Amino acid sequence: MPTTTNIACNTLLAPAELKESDLDRVMDQILSHSIDSADIYFQSSRLESWVLEDGIIREGAYNIEQGVGIRAINGEKTGFAYSDEILLPNLLEAGKSARAIARSGGSGNIHIKGATAPNQFYDPINPLDTLSEEQKIDLLRRLDAEARKQDPRVTQVIASLVAVHDVVLVVDNEGTMTGDVRPLVRCNVHVIVEQGEQREQGSSGGGARQAFQFFIDQDRALEYAREAVRLALVNLEAVDAPAGTMPVVLGPGWPGVLLHEAIGHGLEGDFNRKGTSAFSGRLGDKVATEGCTVVDDGTLPGRRGSLSVDDEGTPGQYTVLIEDGILKGYIQDRLNARLMGTESTGNGRRESYAHLPLPRMTNTYMLPGNREPGEIIASVDRGLYAVNFGGGQVDITSGKFVFSANEAYLIEGGKITRPVKGATLIGNGPDVLTRVSMVGNDLELDAGVGTCGKEGQSVPVGVGQPTLKVDELTVGGTSA
Amino acid sequence: MQDMKEKQGRLEQLVEDLLSEAKKQGATSAEAGVSSDAGLSVNVRLGEVETIEHTRDRGLGISVWFGHRKGSSSTSDFSGDAVRDAVRAACNIARYTSEDSCNGLADRELMAANPPDLDLYHPWNVEVEEAIALGIECEDAARSVDPRITNSEGASLNTHSGLQIYGNSHGFIGGYPSSRHSISCAVVGQEDDAMQRDYWYSTARSRDTLEPPDLVGKKAGERTLARLGARRIPTQEAPVIFQAEMAIGLMRSFIGAINGSALYRHSSFLMDHLGKQVFPKFVRIHEQPLLPGGLASAAFDSEGVATRTKDFITGGILQSYVLDSYSARKLNMQTTANAGGVRNLYIEPGDMDLEALLRTMDKGLLVTEMMGSGLNMVTGDYSRGAAGFWVEDGEIQYPVEEITIAGNLRQMFAGLQAVGKDLDRRSSIRTGSWLLEPMTIAGA
Numbered sequence: 001m002p003t004t005t006n007i008a009c010n011t012l013l014a015p016a017e018l019k020e021s022d023l024d025r026v027m028d029q030i031l032s033h034s035i036d037s038a039d040i041y042f043q044s045s046r047l048e049s050w051v052l053e054d055g056i057i058r059e060g061a062y063n064i065e066q067g068v069g070i071r072a073i074n075g076e077k078t079g080f081a082y083s084d085e086i087l088l089p090n091l092l093e094a095g096k097s098a099r100a101i102a103r104s105g106g107s108g109n110i111h112i113k114g115a116t117a118p119n120q121f122y123d124p125i126n127p128l129d130t131l132s133e134e135q136k137i138d139l140l141r142r143l144d145a146e147a148r149k150q151d152p153r154v155t156q157v158i159a160s161l162v163a164v165h166d167v168v169l170v171v172d173n174e175g176t177m178t179g180d181v182r183p184l185v186r187c188n189v190h191v192i193v194e195q196g197e198q199r200e201q202g203s204s205g206g207g208a209r210q211a212f213q214f215f216i217d218q219d220r221a222l223e224y225a226r227e228a229v230r231l232a233l234v235n236l237e238a239v240d241a242p243a244g245t246m247p248v249v250l251g252p253g254w255p256g257v258l259l260h261e262a263i264g265h266g267l268e269g270d271f272n273r274k275g276t277s278a279f280s281g282r283l284g285d286k287v288a289t290e291g292c293t294v295v296d297d298g299t300l301p302g303r304r305g306s307l308s309v310d311d312e313g314t315p316g317q318y319t320v321l322i323e324d325g326i327l328k329g330y331i332q333d334r335l336n337a338r339l340m341g342t343e344s345t346g347n348g349r350r351e352s353y354a355h356l357p358l359p360r361m362t363n364t365y366m367l368p369g370n371r372e373p374g375e376i377i378a379s380v381d382r383g384l385y386a387v388n389f390g391g392g393q394v395d396i397t398s399g400k401f402v403f404s405a406n407e408a409y410l411i412e413g414g415k416i417t418r419p420v421k422g423a424t425l426i427g428n429g430p431d432v433l434t435r436v437s438m439v440g441n442d443l444e445l446d447a448g449v450g451t452c453g454k455e456g457q458s459v460p461v462g463v464g465q466p467t468l469k470v471d472e473l474t475v476g477g478t479s480a
Numbered sequence: 481m482q483d484m485k486e487k488q489g490r491l492e493q494l495v496e497d498l499l500s501e502a503k504k505q506g507a508t509s510a511e512a513g514v515s516s517d518a519g520l521s522v523n524v525r526l527g528e529v530e531t532i533e534h535t536r537d538r539g540l541g542i543s544v545w546f547g548h549r550k551g552s553s554s555t556s557d558f559s560g561d562a563v564r565d566a567v568r569a570a571c572n573i574a575r576y577t578s579e580d581s582c583n584g585l586a587d588r589e590l591m592a593a594n595p596p597d598l599d600l601y602h603p604w605n606v607e608v609e610e611a612i613a614l615g616i617e618c619e620d621a622a623r624s625v626d627p628r629i630t631n632s633e634g635a636s637l638n639t640h641s642g643l644q645i646y647g648n649s650h651g652f653i654g655g656y657p658s659s660r661h662s663i664s665c666a667v668v669g670q671e672d673d674a675m676q677r678d679y680w681y682s683t684a685r686s687r688d689t690l691e692p693p694d695l696v697g698k699k700a701g702e703r704t705l706a707r708l709g710a711r712r713i714p715t716q717e718a719p720v721i722f723q724a725e726m727a728i729g730l731m732r733s734f735i736g737a738i739n740g741s742a743l744y745r746h747s748s749f750l751m752d753h754l755g756k757q758v759f760p761k762f763v764r765i766h767e768q769p770l771l772p773g774g775l776a777s778a779a780f781d782s783e784g785v786a787t788r789t790k791d792f793i794t795g796g797i798l799q800s801y802v803l804d805s806y807s808a809r810k811l812n813m814q815t816t817a818n819a820g821g822v823r824n825l826y827i828e829p830g831d832m833d834l835e836a837l838l839r840t841m842d843k844g845l846l847v848t849e850m851m852g853s854g855l856n857m858v859t860g861d862y863s864r865g866a867a868g869f870w871v872e873d874g875e876i877q878y879p880v881e882e883i884t885i886a887g888n889l890r891q892m893f894a895g896l897q898a899v900g901k902d903l904d905r906r907s908s909i910r911t912g913s914w915l916l917e918p919m920t921i922a923g924a
């Protein structure tokens with residue numbers, strides 16, 4: 001079986017008849033300036049999407065992107081240029097633009113050698129071909145039918161299927177050439193329910209670095225349809241959410257977006273090197289209660305956030321961020337790791353060849369504790385139980401973060417009572433985990449729906465956590 | 481300029497090639513768009529250059545219809561083979577999509593005839609060295625505001641210019657060059673153990689209308705400084721002023737709620753509100769797509785339909801939805817020439833500046849930053865993280881943070897008390913600050 005690096009070379013270099021000696025030449029030309037490090041990033045990406053709406057297949061789209069980005073670094077300075085034509089003259093021109101960040105006077109005489117990631121955390125397949133068009137359309141129609149048969153109040157169903165086939169090849173200034181083939185599939189169901197004058201919505205979905213079969217196995221996609229309807233119907237019954245600071249129990253899985261916003265971003269290497277994060281200089285500090293261990297894990301097989309190698313050619317890794325309450329590590333790419341005197345943790349990621357790599361999360365989650373979820377809920381006299389969330393956001397510098405619940409319930413006298421309307425929760429990243437008083441034994445990862453935005457770049461990520469009790473968190477309802 | 485004319489000719493030819501290839505492959509109608517953009521982006525931090533990025537982006541997109549079945553594809557590859565492959569991919573998709581009588585090009589008679597030149601192209605051939613110097617000047621101004629400005633995320637200067645061409649099988653083809661430049665700065669302040677960050681930016685079609693770098697920097701520094709010492713406030717109900725920059729977000733939510741796709745999906749809290757009172761009587765909101773030099777100006781929308789000036793709100797009453805041809809047909813209406821969005825949206829300013837609005841509010845919250853996306857478009861329920869200033873006796877008392885504000889957009893719109901004349905001129909959505917009736921603030 002060919003290695004992913006071979007596949008990437010065949011996909012990206014062969015059509016332009018680019019040889020290893022050509023890459024030697026491009027890299028030598030860059031290194032003729034005093035450059036600390038440089039890379040050439042080739043990418044070919046194919047995306048296909050289908051949308052069902054009002055019972056019909058309304059839209060389909062196909063997108064092909066390819067190109068090459070060249071980066072040259074001198075100290076803290078980065079020069080970057082790219083081209084959407086993978087041709088030798090374009091590479092040489094982009095290389096010249098990038099190396100202009102440093103004066104001439106270096107020398108390079110490198111020899112390209114192919115390398116392969118030590119582990120593959122997903123199969124190098126093209127997911128677009130893993131179902132026929134007829135089968136994709138049929139799946140969408142079944143989702144529509146499944147949602148509508150749940151309840152007569154369902155009036156609108158929008159179902160979508162997306163597949164991405166991403167092939168990348170990174171050549172670094174040591175001459176190491178590493179390829180990766182990254183499949184990604186995503187399915188989503190959105191419904192509107194109507195009851196008299198009242199309307200509500202519900203959404204559910206999932207995804208993975210796998211074939212479309214992922215959605216058919218275990219009836220996953222049908223379950224998204226049922227879940228979207230359930231969520232919408234719960235929200236029809238919802239009363240105003242409470243306002244103020246109170247105990248909050250977060251359900252397992254997707255509520256782990258808390259960790260992504262409150263902790264993860266603040267531990268990214270760039271902010272910490274620059275000293276602009278609320279976590280800067282706090283390695284070794286106690287930032288969470290004992291029993292809280294948070295990791296960033298690019299090695300989970302087939303997960304949406306996983307990476308066999310990152311976009312700098314570093315293998316995907318399992319990195320402990322917080323261990324038993326103590327801050328242990330940052331999320332690093334090569335540039336920030338070098339400037340901070342440490343190693344990349346395999347988190348150098350970029351949206352595409354036309355973007356610069358940044359330290360980014362992969363799958364971020366908290367390890368399980370030993371409490372029964374029921375016991376955690378029973379410990380709360382008056383508070384909120386939040387199980388489904390939309391997105392979140394964080395101000396790295398002040399540490400303040402938000403995440404928005406779209407399925408939540410009141411806890412009264414240790415029991416879940418009524419559903420409440422969606423509300424934003426706000427807290428302070430560096431101390432929110434010091435208020436975690438109970439950690440459940442029920443770790444779950446999200447269904448594979450996360451997308452993280454940073455400096456205008458989007459990348460797929462995962463989150464997860466067990467049921468958690470936070471003694472004090474501010475709930476932004478309307479019922480004071 | 482000659483260069484640009486030649487390039488425009490080449491891209492127009494590409495659009496024609498796409499359309500004729502679509503016809504050759506059997507499509508009954510088609511539309512194609514092509515864009516090409518080049519630019520420079522320079523970041524400086526702590527007085528040194530940090531990144532220099534040369535950007536060069538292009539793309540082509542084609543949609544084909546076989547009767548009322550549609551397929552689309554796009555690529556960044558402009559070669560002859562790629563054109564054929566893109567059309568083939570779109571045609572292949574159209575074999576599997578459904579017959580949908582609402583689907584198709586916008587009506588032929590709506591196409592823009594002789595679209596005017598809107599003066600959108602003012603390229604800035606700034607040298608890298610000059611861009612670095614301007615960035616450093618900007619950041620220096622921010623850092624010298626006060627010794628409590630202790631760190632920086634840097635300043636950046638961006639310049640882009642490019643071309644976009646659109647054509648369809650009605651025989652319409654149109655295109656225009658445009659440019660956009662911006663300068664921005666973000667700095668970090670520290671007081672005791674707490675850090676705060678804030679930023680400022682300026683953006684314009686022409687470098688001549690860009691705010692001077694030192695002014696951008698100074699504002700970034702002052703805004704950061706003003707946030708130092710922020711504290712929480714107790715949970716309560718209080719009137720709220722959305723500063724102009726934040727009021728733009730409310731305008732955007734309003735436009736989202738009257739967008740055709742939200743309406744035909746029954747996904748908007750403003751469904752069935754045409755001709756009804758949405759805002760108080762004094763409110764007028766209108767669109768000026770043909771404004772020369774405007775940040776969102778365009779003489780035709782993304783379906784080739786001639787754009788026109790119109791009111792969305794007059795006397796507080798909803799006059800028009802925001803429709804493209806598809807959503808219009810779904811609603812049995814006519815497109816409003818808003819395929820691709822709303823172009824230059826204005827709310828009639830009142831006669832109070834921000835200080836006067838603060839005095840009118842007397843006691844309440846001035847919101848200067850929002851976090852998160854807590855809006856349920858179906859119900860209008862609104863709950864977001866916020867930061868800003870506590871106001872008493874009509875004056876700012878201290879900065880606040882880590883709070884949320886919540887309400888329902890329908891009630892917030894109906895309860896709009898006043899719109900300021902303190903316009904934020906950097907956005908294609910132009911408004912002053914909004915004074916609203918009490919909302920729920922959740923805090924300590």
Ligand SMILES: [Zn+2]
Nearest residue numbers: 260265452453
């Ligand atoms: Zn994120």
